[in-house]
């Protein structure tokens with residue numbers, strides 16, 4: 001299958017689209033056409049997770065031999081405690097609503113957040129490229145939260161691959177720093193820069209923008225816009241729909257409620273509604289950074305300043321994957337996408353005449369509402385949610401009555417033990433997890449650097465000096 005740019009000026013096969021990440025015209029890759037999954041659903045109902053992923057992804061990754069794709073999927077999900085069921089579906093009893101509420105737990109991977117689903121798989125694809133091409137792939141990224149550690153864990157078992165992760169010294173949560181700096185791997189380089197996240201991000205952009213340096217050190221960006229991440233995320237939605245509705249999954253109504261920041265997670269589910277599962281509905285849940293929620297409620301897209309919230313992985317005002325949604329909404333008219341982005345750049349906003357509808361509703365929640373939702377759900381059902389998942393639960397509880405008795409599936413995006421302060425404030429309980437406890441006893445191995453491009457370049461050169469020869 002070919003992948004085309006949302007801005008109309010580039011196309012690539014699956015392998016190249018994945019390795020490039022961003023299209024040459026600055027757009028995002030989308031599949032040229034979407035398959036109709038309905039003929040496959042009956043045969044897919046009982047498959048183990050990695051096999052379902054293989055059957056789904058082979059429709060897109062047509063330039064990877066099937067057995068290799070299967071090996072990538074199997075290795076990706078072998079890192080979960082129950083590889084055949086890495087995304088358990090829990091039914092909440094006692095929530096006090098006329099419709100069933102289920103929770104799709106996506107936080108059982110190595111870093112206890114949903115990004116493991118996509119980055120474990122992407123790491124396998126990079127590893128395969130290293131073996132095929134015989135040259136290294138080294139990852140460079142800046143992180144303020146979960147992406148950096150998920151990228152590291154996706155790449156950990158790929159020989160010959162180094163990860164350089166920049167973060168602002170002293171400004172990320174101690175547990176998050178430990179997930180980056182306590183891996184025990186000599187191929188992971190935790191670079192704590194003395195500055196803000198924006199400084200780290202600017203350094204990464206500058207280094208990746210230096211084509212000669214990037215090529216000499218085989219540097220690749222880790223970012224949220226890789227098409228492989230989106231497609232890997234489709235699989236857990238598909239599996240949940242098959243679990244609840246069996247072969248009828250194409251026609252039976254179901255509403256997914258998705259904690260949202262960059263719009264990558266919800267976009268993956270929404271794509272399934274264009275692949276024959278047309279009864280799926282989506283509810284976007286944001287924290288106080290409500291740019292996407294406001295758009296779906298009013299039709300006006302108006303990013304503002306970023307506010308720090310209790311759900312930091314959703315503290316985003318530029319929802320980068322939104323561009324893909326626009327492309328579909330405009331029926332693949334890249335000129336309209338470019339025009340809309342241009343209006344956004346020139347005026348700071350754009351507007352549809354009305355709320356866009358199309359099976360998507362939205363709501364946003366303040367920190368107080370997040371704590372209230374954690375408390376209410378825990379009180380009624382005994383279920384303890386993290387602050388990101390709590391936005392989803394709150395949005396499920398307050399769903400408009402027009403949506404009737406359709407079952408809701410809330411995506412649980414992080415383990416509550418990653419954010420113990422919120423749980424404590426809401427319920428008096430401090431959740432723990434053995435993975436995080438084990439980190440506490442490991443030494444932090446990091447380099448603290450000035451926030452300059454030169455210092456980071458030297459760290460990369462020193463690290464690769466002995467191993468870049470391959």
Ligand SMILES: *Cc1c(COP(=O)(O)O)cnc(C)c1O
Nearest residue numbers: 260261262263264265313413414
């Ligand atoms: C990244 C993240 C989100 C937001 O996902 P998007 O794909 O950016 O919408 C939500 N919750 C957690 C825990 C995350 O790490």
